[in-house]
Amino acid sequence: MTHAAAQAPAGKIVDRDRSAALAFLAPSLLFLLVAFVTPLILLLGVSLAGPSGLSLDAYGKLLGTGYYLTVIWNSLRLALLTTIFALAIAYPAAFALARARGMVRTALLTCLFLPLAASVIVKAFAWTILLRSDGIVNRILVGLGLIEAPIRMIFTETALIVGSVNIFLPFMILPIYAVVTQLDRRLSEAAATLGAPPIAAFLKVTLPLTLPGIIAGVALVFSLSVSAYVVPTLLIGERYPTLASTIAKAYLLARDPQFGAAAGVALLVIALIVVTLSARLAGRENSR
Amino acid sequence: MAPGAPHLVVRQVSKRFGAAHVLDRVDLTIARGELVTLLGPSGCGKTTLLRLIAGLESPDAGSVELAGRDITRVPPHRRNVGVVFQSYALFPHLTVYGNVAFGLKSRGRSRGEIDAAVGRALSLVHLEHLGARRIAALSGGQQQRVALARAIAVEPDVLLFDEALSALDRKLREEMQVELRRLLREVGATAIFVTHDQDEALTMSDRVAVMFAGRIEQVDEPRIVYARPATLFTLGFVGLSTRVSGIVAGSNNGRVEVDTAVGRLSAIGNFLIGSPVVVAVRPEHVRAAPETAGNCVAGRVRSIVFHGSNSLVEVDAGAATTLLAQIPNDVSAPPRVGDEIRLCWPVAETFAFPMPEAGA
Numbered sequence: 001m002t003h004a005a006a007q008a009p010a011g012k013i014v015d016r017d018r019s020a021a022l023a024f025l026a027p028s029l030l031f032l033l034v035a036f037v038t039p040l041i042l043l044l045g046v047s048l049a050g051p052s053g054l055s056l057d058a059y060g061k062l063l064g065t066g067y068y069l070t071v072i073w074n075s076l077r078l079a080l081l082t083t084i085f086a087l088a089i090a091y092p093a094a095f096a097l098a099r100a101r102g103m104v105r106t107a108l109l110t111c112l113f114l115p116l117a118a119s120v121i122v123k124a125f126a127w128t129i130l131l132r133s134d135g136i137v138n139r140i141l142v143g144l145g146l147i148e149a150p151i152r153m154i155f156t157e158t159a160l161i162v163g164s165v166n167i168f169l170p171f172m173i174l175p176i177y178a179v180v181t182q183l184d185r186r187l188s189e190a191a192a193t194l195g196a197p198p199i200a201a202f203l204k205v206t207l208p209l210t211l212p213g214i215i216a217g218v219a220l221v222f223s224l225s226v227s228a229y230v231v232p233t234l235l236i237g238e239r240y241p242t243l244a245s246t247i248a249k250a251y252l253l254a255r256d257p258q259f260g261a262a263a264g265v266a267l268l269v270i271a272l273i274v275v276t277l278s279a280r281l282a283g284r285e286n287s288r
Numbered sequence: 289m290a291p292g293a294p295h296l297v298v299r300q301v302s303k304r305f306g307a308a309h310v311l312d313r314v315d316l317t318i319a320r321g322e323l324v325t326l327l328g329p330s331g332c333g334k335t336t337l338l339r340l341i342a343g344l345e346s347p348d349a350g351s352v353e354l355a356g357r358d359i360t361r362v363p364p365h366r367r368n369v370g371v372v373f374q375s376y377a378l379f380p381h382l383t384v385y386g387n388v389a390f391g392l393k394s395r396g397r398s399r400g401e402i403d404a405a406v407g408r409a410l411s412l413v414h415l416e417h418l419g420a421r422r423i424a425a426l427s428g429g430q431q432q433r434v435a436l437a438r439a440i441a442v443e444p445d446v447l448l449f450d451e452a453l454s455a456l457d458r459k460l461r462e463e464m465q466v467e468l469r470r471l472l473r474e475v476g477a478t479a480i481f482v483t484h485d486q487d488e489a490l491t492m493s494d495r496v497a498v499m500f501a502g503r504i505e506q507v508d509e510p511r512i513v514y515a516r517p518a519t520l521f522t523l524g525f526v527g528l529s530t531r532v533s534g535i536v537a538g539s540n541n542g543r544v545e546v547d548t549a550v551g552r553l554s555a556i557g558n559f560l561i562g563s564p565v566v567v568a569v570r571p572e573h574v575r576a577a578p579e580t581a582g583n584c585v586a587g588r589v590r591s592i593v594f595h596g597s598n599s600l601v602e603v604d605a606g607a608a609t610t611l612l613a614q615i616p617n618d619v620s621a622p623p624r625v626g627d628e629i630r631l632c633w634p635v636a637e638t639f640a641f642p643m644p645e646a647g648a
Contacts, residue, residue: 186377192364193371194391
């Protein structure tokens, strides 16, 4: 930034600020180093450690087998669909939440936060209870005469996406909500008085200004759902193998830590790409 | 005096929010090129009236006409109005140029037209060198100018200012008042200002509409609003005054004699004998002089506030009545606190208003 230099007339102050920031960050950096970076390096090491020294066999198996490419695609597809549907629901919901006042707002926020306190396993099981053939949804539909016999809902991709969107939705709503509450409502009015019809005003003013929230929510939900284990295992099971379930199987059943580690690295790379891309996008948005 | 034909006509407009009457059958007619201020305390409906003209609120009853077109039900984006908001409402994700070009782009103008119009608007507000600047990198005064340039660039039928100068500090605000008036004259704009600041209203406008409780109390040139307030509210809201209540004891040819707690006073007005009234006078007409003509009241000086060329003297006339006198500081023996003093003022500058009903 060209104005960064103008804002920092004395280099010394910046140096001192920087070392102070570093001192404040030190505990968390140390923790991350021990608890996160070291295991990652170990993971990378294991993924490359064949029975007879260094080998890329695990990666070859992962990227060279049709089945495992399907597995990778399954994880990506789950993450993509979850992210798209969560965004479609969360965006208007965040506005409703930001516009709500008093008791309504408190109630809505509680609805948003309370599910976060329940374990993902509980929520996934709850969906299986709702959706199974003698579950509530089927019984209501049969009772209303809308369907003659219970239809298969559980163990379908629809069930998977519905459950996944439900579980990860708060992580999309919250960052967007945070941005929308900062939005000056006068801006849309200004756009209207300047001759922009509602849709144009939304596309040219509201959307660009809420984009940082969208980017943050997409990054969160995508990286959470691409690595989801419990949700696909309980809601669709064997029919939809994912990277996460592959890792679990490699470690727990096949006793093949090298392959499990390689799948773990693949998952990490996907998450890194998404996070880096969104950080880039958000950065560009901020410096415009 | 209104130059030209009616340009903006607000007719019998009412608006309520819930049980509250925010606007109550308001009429206002503004000529092309006129600068009009809506002046009043907060909650008087002035901002709602402005938003109704902009199309950001719709009236429950009544109509709004602009440039010969009934726009009562026309949405804001098809009205051709320019609004300068109190918070400026500049688009933070766009540059200065992007903000000023916004309205022109919405109107589908060509690139060349937009460039020319943005350049013109920015040079009017002396910001032609800052087109590429981000909004966050501007001072408050510069943001104010960008907001003005953005509103002017589309050549709106009417410019609406919602407390647009109130966020600036006093010195900058006074400079902007003078500059804005000059600039609006230069481009021949029709403008409405909303303000609670009487100095701003008196400085900026051809006419002032004084509003209170959802109604327009008086619309007149600033000097008339000040010198000949139509209602007790206008008198009290614009400028200082002394007010004494009393009962009409005699009435003759537009002049009344009123019995008050500080004696019999004469005032301009037509009232029936026995009516309760409020008699009022502006402090600059009150003199500490041995005159015998006009209204005279004796009292004791309670306080003196020095204002440079004159002093505002508060005189306790007994019976819980305080008189305000603006005394020039060129007199040889200025009054001092505690002095006995006799104040006189001409009958022609003494107003009588009907006593407001209890609770009003």
